[in-house]
Amino acid sequence: MCAAPNPPMAMLAELTHRCPLACPYCSNPTELAAKETELSTETWADVFRQAADLGVLQLHLSGGEPASRSDLVELVIAAREAGLYTNLITSGIGLNERRLRALDDAGLDHVQLSLQGITAEMADRIGGYTGGFKRKMHVAELIDQIGFPLTLNAVMHRENLDDLPATIEMALRLNARRIEIACVQFQGWALTNRAALQPRAEQVVEAKRTVAEAVERLRGQLVIDFVPPDYYSDYPKACMNGWGSTGLNVSPDGTVLPCHAAAIIPGLEFDQVQARPLRDIWYDGPAFNAFRGTDWMPELCQGCERRDIDFGGCRCQAMAILGDATAPDPVCRKSPGRATLDALLAEDRQGVEAPEYVYRR
Amino acid sequence: MQAEDVPLLPRGVRCHFDTVRKVDVLLGPERVLMLDQIGLAILQRTDGEASIAQISDDLAQTYEAEREVIEPDVIAYLQDLRERGFVHVRSA
Numbered sequence: 360m361c362a363a364p365n366p367p368m369a370m371l372a373e374l375t376h377r378c379p380l381a382c383p384y385c386s387n388p389t390e391l392a393a394k395e396t397e398l399s400t401e402t403w404a405d406v407f408r409q410a411a412d413l414g415v416l417q418l419h420l421s422g423g424e425p426a427s428r429s430d431l432v433e434l435v436i437a438a439r440e441a442g443l444y445t446n447l448i449t450s451g452i453g454l455n456e457r458r459l460r461a462l463d464d465a466g467l468d469h470v471q472l473s474l475q476g477i478t479a480e481m482a483d484r485i486g487g488y489t490g491g492f493k494r495k496m497h498v499a500e501l502i503d504q505i506g507f508p509l510t511l512n513a514v515m516h517r518e519n520l521d522d523l524p525a526t527i528e529m530a531l532r533l534n535a536r537r538i539e540i541a542c543v544q545f546q547g548w549a550l551t552n553r554a555a556l557q558p559r560a561e562q563v564v565e566a567k568r569t570v571a572e573a574v575e576r577l578r579g580q581l582v583i584d585f586v587p588p589d590y591y592s593d594y595p596k597a598c599m600n601g602w603g604s605t606g607l608n609v610s611p612d613g614t615v616l617p618c619h620a621a622a623i624i625p626g627l628e629f630d631q632v633q634a635r636p637l638r639d640i641w642y643d644g645p646a647f648n649a650f651r652g653t654d655w656m657p658e659l660c661q662g663c664e665r666r667d668i669d670f671g672g673c674r675c676q677a678m679a680i681l682g683d684a685t686a687p688d689p690v691c692r693k694s695p696g697r698a699t700l701d702a703l704l705a706e707d708r709q710g711v712e713a714p715e716y717v718y719r720r
Numbered sequence: 721m722q723a724e725d726v727p728l729l730p731r732g733v734r735c736h737f738d739t740v741r742k743v744d745v746l747l748g749p750e751r752v753l754m755l756d757q758i759g760l761a762i763l764q765r766t767d768g769e770a771s772i773a774q775i776s777d778d779l780a781q782t783y784e785a786e787r788e789v790i791e792p793d794v795i796a797y798l799q800d801l802r803e804r805g806f807v808h809v810r811s812a
């Protein structure tokens with residue numbers, strides 16, 4: 360490494376892997392951490408303070424379902440005391456009026472509510488949880504009443520991408536300030552269901568058109584962030600804005616990861632917050648330095664004009680698809696790995712009827 | 721946006737001094753914005769009471785600058801922040 364790494368801006372705290380839903384696209388690892396291994400309230404509070412001292416500004420409380428932690432309110436209090444901008448990423452299940460008001464008093468800054476579909480029929484089938492949609496809509500109303508700024512996080516895939524216009528309308532109806540239209544990324548459990556989730560080419564064209572139109576129409580009213588379906592892109596996404604450059608993830612058991620899927624990369628050594636100060640993990644941890652900067656890159660990326668734009672793309676995707684974490688992301692059209700990705704995409708497209716989901720249970 | 725509009729920082733958006741990087745930042749949903757001196761000066765006056773015209777008056781006085789030059793800059797700056805969800809507007 361030539362230049363010293365910058366301090367991190369954001370931390371994703373995966374408070375628990377427990378979740379009442381069973382989404383077929385869950386990006387959490389296929390091996391989940393058990394409840395007994397979860398960090399205590401005190402340890403999390405200490406990690407939040409360390410993160411703030413290190414330069415983290417934004418904290419995302421995530422999971423699994425973070426509301427499955429009975430100490431969620433205390434954790435938010437600790438995060439705000441540490442001076443962090445605190446965002447709750449939730450499905451809404453496990454929140455009620457009393458708890459939301461307590462989170463308000465605790466100083467929670469922002470709520471990001473996930474959306475599995477725009478009708479109960481669709482959402483409950485995808486989430487694998489009957490009655491979930493109704494409860495979510497109730498939670499959304501409460502969020503609005505209390506006044507939390509709301510982002511709707513709509514996870515899109517073959518089965519619901521055609522509902523995109525109605526999804527955007529729903530964001531307006533719920534008074535969301537921002538919508539994140541996130542096409543499923545194939546990590547973790549989502550890989551198992553890739554064929555069922557992969558959108559069709561026509562859907563992707565239409566979705567892009569819908570987004571472009573909505574961005575114009577709703578300028579100043581609704582912020583729209585669009586994560587396009589990876590396999591249909593020509594170049595990879597900028598993974599984590601550069602490995603070990605901007606953010607870090609802490610898993611329920613205290614393992615610190617450069618990205619939440621990084622555990623699938625064999626040979627990476629991960630530190631735990633119980634054993635080592637967060638500062639040392641960030642600056643000196645072997646997993647963080649493994650793909651930091653440009654030294655690790657294959658020649659193709661080293662000499663590419665997009666080197667500092669996409670950083671060679673997603674390491675986990677290179678691992679998952681090519682079995683080589685140091686290869687250029689196979690989404691890249693310049694890379695030899697693209698042929699492998701195209702073959703998968705062609706396979707996915709062959710099935711006219713989407714195959715059945717394998718639920719995460 | 722127009723000179724009569726009253727800009728405000730909605731709930732969930734706040735200024736913060738980043739003690740590690742020694743810089744003022746604006747924190748909002750999923751977004752962090754590093755503030756330069758001008759940005760900070762504008763946002764310090766964005767109190768939900770003052771209109772863009774009043775903010776521009778104040779800046780012109782404080783920095784002994786041409787008001788005609790300042791106002792379009794203030795509008796452009798706040799317009800950009802509005803599109804990114806950092807600023808809301810109360811119409812006159």
Ligand code: SF4
Binds near residue numbers: 618621
């Ligand atoms: S390597 Fe980057 S893009 Fe890939 S899963 Fe991890 S964080 Fe996401």
Ligand code: SF4
Binds near residue numbers: 594595665666687693
């Ligand atoms: S060659 Fe590497 S840096 Fe260039 S676009 Fe492809 S993945 Fe990105």
